[in-house]
Amino acid sequence: MAGSWTGSLIAAMIPLGLCAFMAPNPGTEQPLTIGIYWVAPCVANQASRPMRDPRTGRPYCFATSAIVTQSDVVSAGFSPYATDETAVQLMLNEAASQRVFELSGKNIGNQVGVFLDGRLISIVTIQGPFRTPSIQGVSRPEALRIIDAVKAGHVAKSLPGLVPAPERLNQPDGHGAYRIGAGVSPPVLIHKREPDYTEAARAAGVQGSVLLDMVVQPDGTAGAIEVRRSLDPGLDSKAIECVRDWRFRPGMKDGKPVPVKASAEIHFRL
Numbered sequence: 001m002a003g004s005w006t007g008s009l010i011a012a013m014i015p016l017g018l019c020a021f022m023a024p025n026p027g028t029e030q031p032l033t034i035g036i037y038w039v040a041p042c043v044a045n046q047a048s049r050p051m052r053d054p055r056t057g058r059p060y061c062f063a064t065s066a067i068v069t070q071s072d073v074v075s076a077g078f079s080p081y082a083t084d085e086t087a088v089q090l091m092l093n094e095a096a097s098q099r100v101f102e103l104s105g106k107n108i109g110n111q112v113g114v115f116l117d118g119r120l121i122s123i124v125t126i127q128g129p130f131r132t133p134s135i136q137g138v139s140r141p142e143a144l145r146i147i148d149a150v151k152a153g154h155v156a157k158s159l160p161g162l163v164p165a166p167e168r169l170n171q172p173d174g175h176g177a178y179r180i181g182a183g184v185s186p187p188v189l190i191h192k193r194e195p196d197y198t199e200a201a202r203a204a205g206v207q208g209s210v211l212l213d214m215v216v217q218p219d220g221t222a223g224a225i226e227v228r229r230s231l232d233p234g235l236d237s238k239a240i241e242c243v244r245d246w247r248f249r250p251g252m253k254d255g256k257p258v259p260v261k262a263s264a265e266i267h268f269r270l
Contacts, residue, residue, distance in 0.1 A: 035159045042181070
């Protein structure tokens with residue numbers, strides 16, 4: 001995961017292929033745009049065109065309606081929670097703040113993309129409800145430009161559009177499993193347990209995460225579990241063992257539960 005949002009601040013946000021930005025001369029730059037969008041299945045007329053993380057090459061699509069735009073922002077300043085003066089904290093108007101707080105509380109574990117002037121800046125995972133999103137990973141000149149633009153009201157009246165994705169039919173794969181979207185609802189985790197450490201990994205101080213691919217079955221169990229990103233052979237096995245005990249509300253298609261492909265990131269911290 002690229003980062004996480006929790007409480008009223010961003011706990012971590014890793015930039016996706018940012019270049020250093022130097023503000024142009026006053027009066028020549030374009031009005032500022034800020035957009036925060038849900039990461040969404042790449043479904044025609046419901047999501048943006050795929051945009052790739054330049055670090056991993058992984059494609060992402062985004063819902064075409066923004067959760068937050070520059071018109072929701074009433075002030076901006078350097079985040080008091082950051083370790084350096086580059087993270088920009090966005091204060092929202094009362095209505096937007098309440099809307100974001102409610103949405104984030106209902107979508108813990110989901111991902112959002114942060115856009116600046118139409119560029120994908122970062123992708124973060126929501127860890128808890130928040131009211132004041134932040135923009136991290138930008139250069140100091142760009143952070144200053146954001147703050148100055150908000151203060152001066154030099155913001156655009158609308159966001160640049162996100163290009164819709166091409167049509168894709170949702171057909172089951174060779175194992176009968178569907179992808180999320182295009183008429184297939186996502187599984188919902190309703191019971192989980194944390195993974196156990198192996199003694200060897202604990203003694204060696206191994207920390208990190210294991211990324212698993214799986215198929216959530218119609219009965220709510222996880223099957224066909226495979227390791228996409230390994231951490232340690234013993235911890236990989238513990239991650240699989242842990243997920244086998246998870247229970248889901250299954251994904252639905254045409255009102256019936258169906259096998260649905262999903263992924264899970266299992267964290268190991270000492």
